[in-house]
Amino acid sequence: MEMTGAQMVIEAMKLEGVDTVFGYPGGAIMNVYDELYKQNDFKHILTRHEQAAVHAAEGYARATGKVGVAFVTSGPGFTNAVTGLATAYMDSIPLVVISGQVPITLIGTDAFQEIDATGISRGCTKHNYLVRSAKELPRILKEAFYIANSGRPGPVHVDIPKDVTAEIAEFDYPTHVEIPTYKPTTKGNVRQIKKAAEAICNAKRPIFYLGGGIIHSNSADLVRELVAATQIPAVETLMARGVLEHDNPMLLGMVGMHGSYQANMAMSEADLMIALGPRFDDRVTGKLSEFAKHAKIIHVDIDPSSIGKLVDVDYPIVGDLKEVLEVMIPKVKECVDPDKYQAWRDILKRYNEIHPLTYEDSDKVLKxxxxxxxxxxxxxxxxxxxxxxxxxxxxxxxxxxxxxxxxxxxxxxxxxxxxxxxxxxxxxxxxxxxxxxxxxxxxxxxxxxxxxxxxxxxxxxxxxxxxxxxxxxxxxxxxxxxxxxxxxxxxxxxxxxxxxxxxxxxxxxxxxxxxxxxxxxxxxxxxxxxxxxxxxxVDRDENVLPMVPSGGTLYNMMLEYKD
Amino acid sequence: MKVERRVISVIVQNEHSVLARITGLFAARGYNIETLTVAPIPDSNLSRLTIETKGSVRVIEQIIKQLHKLIPTFKVIEHEEMVEKEMVLMKFPINESLANIQALCEAYNGGIMNVSSHHIITMIADEPKRVKHFIEAAQKFHPVEIVRGGVVAMERE
Incomplete structure (x- = not known):
């Protein structure tokens, strides 16, 4: 069927099952908004700033795991959206952000509301496109949704010149994606998984280091199963909060700069770190040369470039956490003896008794x-x-x-x-x-x-x-x-x-x-x-404690501040 | 940490702004580009980039992984042992000895390409290390301009 580029954008939203678009119209994207006006398949929510449109799309994506979508216009509309793209990029959140662009005939002439949008978004998106013709649009939109929510998720930016949204071409939306250069590895190497399972069973002081990848891969249930089967203590990064129930007896709390004392001590004294989808952020590791000094490291991540980026890894496993855990859990269950870690659990319990995560409440002022x-x-x-x-x-x-x-x-x-x-x-x-x-x-x-x-x-x-x-x-x-x-x-x-x-x-x-x-x-x-x-x-002078000062070591926390 | 020189070949889809993605990656992450050559691969929609870079083992490993991660990247080829060649064009004043220059260039797989009323232009093509030697040796003929082509490389097997 023939249609305009703008109609294709709307059709693609329908076919991708999008129920909400957040956005803000403007000159270069008016053709798209004109088609949006004529349809009832999805709701458009008009934010009052483009940055908010992208963050709202992120909130939607983070709460569901579905791709969040935002529409913005060219120039300032796009530059306002950049903070949202960068936020999503750093946290691996699937988004498709569509921006208008000045007509192809005007690109490069410093036209009104023209900016090199793909040049700006290159460093803060998983991928981006400048669409050159309506003929390419069905393929590009299909790829954008696919890339955003496969492999390590991330934001994809599609910049569409105004004349492309007016151009008529054949709309044949692809049913599947074939990108010969993009094939994320999801299945972990079975031999490596087996070796990792053996390492878990042989460890004396193992620790689970749970990261945001567990949320993205929807594998929290499997992680809970693995933790329950092994009775190995676990720490969560900021992005992994909620993976374990807050009252799970194995949960030592959050790790890192404002993590709990027991979590950070566990990281420092462990002999095996089982890292499931974290990225060894500096706010977690503190001083790298002192980080997990005594530990062998298993690192499971879908992004090969995450593994070994900051810390040498002994058991690297590239793959989707869900698929890896499905293979790993039965192998660990075969050999694990949860009682073996009792002494280790006792030590950590003691750390928590000495310095629990707490605060001093007050009758005079709200804490x-x-x-x-x-x-x-x-x-x-x-x-x-x-x-x-x-x-x-x-x-x-x-x-x-x-x-x-x-x-x-x-x-x-x-x-x-x-x-x-x-x-x-x-x-x-x-x-x-x-x-x-x-x-x-x-x-x-x-x-x-x-x-x-x-x-x-x-x-x-x-x-x-x-x-x-x-x-x-x-x-x-x-x-x-x-x-x-x-x-x-x-x-x-x-x-x-x-x-x-x-x-x-x-x-x-x-x-x-x-x-x-x-x-x-x-x-x-x-x-x-x-x-x-x-x-x-609230109390003006309350501090977030405990704290690992920037560049400090995890085992050397500032536990209180005395004036 | 020990800094190593490495030549990396990247096969990419021939599409809009793919070179910017690669150079942007090097710039954003603070990696070095010593030399860079790009040309399409015949009878395909692919291009081949050859990048000469320097870094510690960890940095080189990251460069390769990050290059792989770019969506249009088809293949990243990296070996310590590659057949490497670099071409150099050099311009000399006409009053220098034509015969001596010719002999020098021939020793480095090259020769005289052009002679005009004012200049002699030569070309050589050799391994990067030997190119360095050639440039040193050629100094005594007072070159007025040197154009290095950047390294191209191919796996031995």
């Missing part, structure tokens, strides 16, 4: 950690938790009782402030059955505050809980610890009235200073099912 725990008590599994970036993000990772994969939505690799609110909108759109909470800070929330309008208009009742310490808290903490309290530009005492701000956009605002007020506000917001800002005034 941010209390607020997070309280939401956990009140909402627990009913909520999907998004965050922005900073202290509140780390406290959420430490103190929320995560119980299932895709319950925690956060910008890990790029650390994008302003991510949380639009992502939580995407979450609500994808999971209307769940309560969508965004823990945020008084710094982060203002970075995409315009989305109040989007959320209210589209009835996406996100509850934003601002842990308000009137500081750019994480930077302030570093200034306290490492810059002799020179608080350069981190005092955010001058603030909007968040209650009136929420109301001005049609939402509800609450200002909270006590535990009782917090309970009431949260209950009210949940009952009413509205877009809410809960402005929680």
């Amino acid at each position: 941010p950690q209390w607020v997070i725990e309280r939401v956990g008590e009140l909402l627990g599994d009913e909520a999907i938790i998004s965050t922005d970036v900073g202290q509140h993000q780390m406290w959420t990772a430490q103190f929320y009782p995560f119980n299932f994969p895709r319950q925690f939505i956060t910008s890990g690799g790029l650390g994008t402030m302003g991510f949380g609110f639009p992502a939580a909108m995407g979450v609500k759109r994808a999971r209307p059955d769940k309560i969508s909470i965004n823990f945020t800070g008084d710094g982060s929330i203002l970075m995409n505050i315009q989305e109040l309008v989007t959320a209210v208009e589209n009835r996406l009742p996100v509850i934003n809980i601002i842990l308000n310490n009137h500081y750019l808290g994480m930077v302030r903490q570093w200034q306290t610890f490492f810059y002799e309290k020179r608080y350069a530009e981190t005092d955010l005492s001058f603030q909007p009235d968040f209650v009136r701000l929420a109301e001005a956009c049609g939402g509800i605002g609450y200002r909270v200073e006590t535990k009782e007020e917090f309970d009431e506000a949260l209950k009210d917001a949940v009952d009413k099912g509205v877009v809410a800002l809960i402005d929680v005034i």
Whole structure:
């Protein structure tokens, strides 16, 4: 069937089963929006900034595992979307972002709203395309969805010049993809898996190092099975929160800069590290030369370039975690003796008794950690938790009782402030059955505050809980610890009235200073099912602890800060 | 860490901006490109890039993995033992000894390509190490311009 390039874009969305597109129109992508206007197959959600459109698509993708989709126009529309692409790229989130471009005849002439979009997105996408003709469009769109959500997932950017969206060509959407140069390895090498299984059974002090790849590959159930069968303790990275139930007796908590003491000690003293889908991020490893010094390392990852990038690996296994674990679990079960690790478990238990992850509550002022725990008590599994970036993000990772994969939505690799609110909108759109909470800070929330309008208009009742310490808290903490309290530009005492701000956009605002007020506000917001800002005034000087100072060693944590 | 020289051949799909993807990868990750040659492979939609690079063993390994990871990359060929050649064009003033220059170039698989009223242009093609020797030896004829072609390489087997 013949149709225009713009019609092809819409048809492809239908055929890919897309039910939601987040976006913002503009000159170069108007042909696509004109076709979008004529259809009823998917909903378009108009965000109020292109960055938010991409983050919302990310929230949708992170909550479901499906490809998130965003449409933006050329020039500034595209450049606004770049932060979203980079955020998705660092966390391996499947996205297809379609941008308009000036007509092919004008490319290279510095035309109005022209920018070299594929040149900019090359470094922050898994792949990108500049479409030269409508004839190529069906193939490119099919490939874009396939590349985004196969192998190691990631964002794909498709830049379509305006004359291509007007050009008429034959639309024959491919049913399958054949890219001779792109064939991700999903099946792990069986001999390597066997050797790894033997290493697990022979270890004395093994540790599971669980990463975000478990979430992407939907293999949390298998990981839980493996942990239960072996009774080997496990640590989770930020991106793996929710892989194990929060009360799983084998879970030592989060690892890394703000990980628990027992988790970091376990990493430092283990003789075998079983790394399932992490990427040895610097925020996890600390000083590399001291990282897991006594351990042999098994590393399972679908991306060969992740293996051995930072740390030498003894048992590299390239493959999809799910497929690898299906082979590995029976082999481990054959030889494992869970009792053998009892002494090791006892040591780690002792570490936790000496330095448990905790905080000092107060009657005088709300502690941010209390607020997070309280939401956990009140909402627990009913909520999907998004965050922005900073202290509140780390406290959420430490103190929320995560119980299932895709319950925690956060910008890990790029650390994008302003991510949380639009992502939580995407979450609500994808999971209307769940309560969508965004823990945020008084710094982060203002970075995409315009989305109040989007959320209210589209009835996406996100509850934003601002842990308000009137500081750019994480930077302030570093200034306290490492810059002799020179608080350069981190005092955010001058603030909007968040209650009136929420109301001005049609939402509800609450200002909270006590535990009782917090309970009431949260209950009210949940009952009413509205877009809410809960402005929680918390202890200004609370620090995220424990902490491995940047470049420090995991076994040498800062456990408390004394003024 | 010990820095090694390595020649890597990359076979890629001949498509828009594929060279930018490769050079962009080297730039973004701080890898070195010493020389680079690119040309289409006859009777195919593929191109072959030959990249001469330097780095520690871990860096070289990462370069190869990252090159593999690019979607249009068909194949990455890397061996310590490759047949390597590099071509050099060199321009000398006309008042230098034609015969001596000719003899020198012949020793490096080359000769005189062009003589005009002002200049002598020569070509040689040899292994990278010998190319270095040639450039040193040619200095005494006061070359006015040197154009190196970059390394091309082929597996022995």
